[in-house]
Amino acid sequence: MIPALALYGVEKRFGSTRILRGVNLAIEPGERHALIGPNGAGKSTLFNLIAGATRPDAGRIDLFGAQITRLAPAAIARRGLARSFQNTSVFARLSVYDNLRCAATLAERDRLRWWQRFSGAPEVDARAAQVLEAVGLDARAHILAGALSYAEQRALDLGIALAGGAHTLLLDEPTAGMNRAEAARAIELIRETTAGRTLLMVEHDMDAVFAIADRISVLVQGRIIATGTPAAIRADAAVRAAYLGEGFDA
Incomplete structure (x- = not known):
């Protein structure tokens, strides 16, 4: 193999x-x-x-x-490799949902006509919504990413990689800066969302x-x-x- x-x-x-x-x-x-x-x-x-x-x-x-x-x-x-950093790299002035839509647009770019990249496409919306639920941020979809807690921003970071269609993920200290309860939730989230992917x-x-x-x-x-x-x-x-x-x- x-x-x-x-x-x-x-x-x-x-x-x-x-x-x-x-x-x-x-x-x-x-x-x-x-x-x-x-x-x-x-x-x-x-x-x-x-x-x-x-x-x-x-x-x-x-x-x-x-x-x-x-x-x-x-x-x-x-080529399908995404990296997260020790410091979050979300777009702070975009909503949580729009952060994921940006990543999903990249994943669907070869199937979208040029105007759909700006005006929206059902495939992009569906992928963003799916990842939004998977990382547990569906209730926070329309707030600015910069207003999320640190642990939520790390979850969004992971979601951006997933929405972008990455099959291989590099995670740099994904639980750093979290308390024990936050770290436990992050561990479970990583286990669930990376199933079948290389990490x-x-x-x-x-x-x-x-x-x-x-x-x-x-x-x-x-x-x-x-x-x-x-x-x-x-x-x-x-x-x-x-x-x-x-x-x-x-």
Whole structure:
């Protein structure tokens, strides 16, 4: 089976500092994969490379077997990969519904005539409404996105990726800044809405990681030191010493 997302020998340096040191990673279609590691391990740099924000110094990145190593972010997004950031990236002055319509218009662009992109189309409205309900924001449809709570904006961020038709999602710390109740709702939302899609998630909240991920990779000093199921990662002595800590409760 061709991996949904694959990295082969990916390296990145800034000046004389090596950030990523030959990263190899393969994520299967429909898999929910978590990338964990201490601060400074290179997780954000890896996300930037996958999404096209920066380019690797060596190595190759494939999306469903097609190389995307040197494509621009917009070109990668058109191939079905969407990224969320640690800070929300919604259109604050548009309504929640219109945020989703913008994304849905992108997903339907090849089937729409040019005037429908501005005047509306049933396919766009239906997709936006479906995602609106899926992310639990149907009661907030017509308020400005900037008026949402932080947790609601993160849900809208996820909805924008879904409405845009992404089959592969990069989620950067999706529960950061949330209280325990908000984080629990976010975890359940991610589990429900990403079913059947490929997910790569960076997250420091280990409860979220173990609740969502099918497999986990551990990045330390620019190298992946372990990849496995949550149970295997919990039991890995090298992981416990390098990241989870010897006192981690398995």
